[in-house]
Amino acid sequence: MRHTLFCLLLISLPTWAGVYTYIDADGNRVFTDKPRSSTYERVDLPTTNSMSGQANTPPTPVKMEEPTADVVRYQVLRILVPEPDATIRDGAGNLIVTADSEPGLITGHSYRLLLDGQAVGEPGRSPVFPLQNIDRGTHQLAIEIIDAQGRTLERTPSQPFHVIRMSLAQKRNANPCKKDDYGVRPECPIKDKPPEEDDGPLSILPFF
Incomplete structure (x- = not known):
């Protein structure tokens, strides 16, 4: 019981204050941080764990490089x-x-x-x-x-x-096909060439 009270007292007392103990009139051991006579004995406290007071430094943000744009722009x-x-x-x-x-x-x-x-x-x-x-x-x-x-x-x-684009018929109307144009000009196909004129049987008789 006394050990428990002692631990609670250590927790409640300021870490910078001295701790003293004495026996009261009822024979109980008492702990205090305010000595009142030479009969108070100082208690040596063990070193407690402590954390560094240094603040956590946030990591330095990494600067992302933006994509390089084309130097030349077409106006x-x-x-x-x-x-x-x-x-x-x-x-x-x-x-x-x-x-x-x-x-x-x-x-x-x-x-x-x-x-x-x-x-x-x-x-x-x-x-x-x-x-x-x-x-x-x-x-x-x-x-x-x-x-x-x-x-x-x-x-x-x-x-x-x-x-x-003029059609073949339009071209033919604009520039009618002549005998020598058939098979030469696209609008004058050879299949449309009129038949040769036939002078009849007299054309093959010898000249007398």
Whole structure:
């Protein structure tokens, strides 16, 4: 019992105060931190465990590097030919598309032509794209700038153009077929060549 009281007293007393003990009039041992006479004996307390008062230092945050952006940005990318909503009159449906960019194409980048949303031909450094045999009707054009991995960096808005191709009948009406045109001009097929004129039996008689 006395040992328990002693432990409780040690816990309740300030860690910096001295502890003294004496025997009271009833023969009980008493512990106190305030000695009142020379009969009080000092109690040597054992060293207690203690924790360092140093505050926990939070870990230094690691700075994440942001992805490096392309140094060069294209201010302008446009289609020079044909103009938006242009009408192309070509019997063979041929067209040369020309583009331009500011600044000019940098190393590792390429131009790519899109016709009706589909890539046409291989990307290249040249901004000139020849197209052949385009169907009559309305089509959409766009130009892209891509990097070496094929990622799109810039793209023009899609712009319409219209192709008018004369039919063979229209060409034949505009320029009627002559005898020597059959088998030569597409609108003058050899099967439509009229038969040769026959002068009759007299044409084979010898001249008298």
